[in-house]
Amino acid sequence: MFFFRWMLSLFVLCSSASAYSQSPSLTIAVASNFKHTLELLINEWATEHTQSIKITSAASGVLHQQIIHGAPFDMFLSADGMRVDDLTQRGLSIGGGFEYARGKLVFWTPSYMPTLSDLRSWSQQIAVANPALAPYGAAAQQVLDVHTQVKPSQLVMGNNVVQTSQYVATGHVKGALVALSQVKQLGAQHYVNIPLSWHEPIVQKGMILKSSSEPMLAQQFVSFLASKTAQRLIHHEGYELPKYIRESM
Secondary structure (H helix, E strand, O other): OHHHHHHHHHHHHHOOOOOOOOOOEEEEEEEHHHHHHHHHHHHHHOOOOOOEEEEEEEOHHHHHHHHHOOOOOOEEEOOOOHHHHHHHHOOOEEEEEEEEEEEOEEEEOOOOOOOHHHHHOOOOOEEEEOOOOOHHHHHHHHHHHHHOOOOHHHEEEEOOHHHHHHHHHOOOOOOEEEEHHHHHHHOOOOEEEOOHHHOOOEEEEEEEEOOOOOHHHHHHHHHHHOOHHHHHHHHHOOOEOOHHHHHHO
């Protein structure tokens, strides 16, 4: 019910704002981990819509700061809820935020099938996304601090989860804590899922910016994200579905 009330309020708030748009298109700021999945979603969207969608991708923290400083995005798909909540509190969103997926963290080693015991006693370098910028990095830091013997000197930090994955893919390091979506995209076979109880939930939220020039089109895309077609694709790419979606499917 929350999602549908949110959609109704959004429709009322933005119905007049798009009345004068000429060539509708969207610019979506998306967290690095979700970029590939969003590209697949846009391809699916394009089968029934003619409006173009452009993507800007970076770590959630980087995009958060760009939005604060006036970057001309229509939507923001973050890898966490904290930054969307902050932007909403700053009065920069229409209708508040919405959850569109929940992320999964894995321990990936390219040369053999790892176990959680391997991670606990890991003595080599390990790649993680920067916890200050990337929610998956923050989750990885929680895992390492509580459940392993990994020391700060062993960490190799990427600016985002995609760069972190590249450190392993290129052989720069032997292991990494990354998003399940990344290893699936790369076709990697050797990884173990991190128990959800080992870190705070990676609740991925989105929002429509109040400064959007196409709020009605953005609202249509939000509706598409909640559709069964989109959510099946999101789940296939390595994400858990929001509770309100699971209950409706």
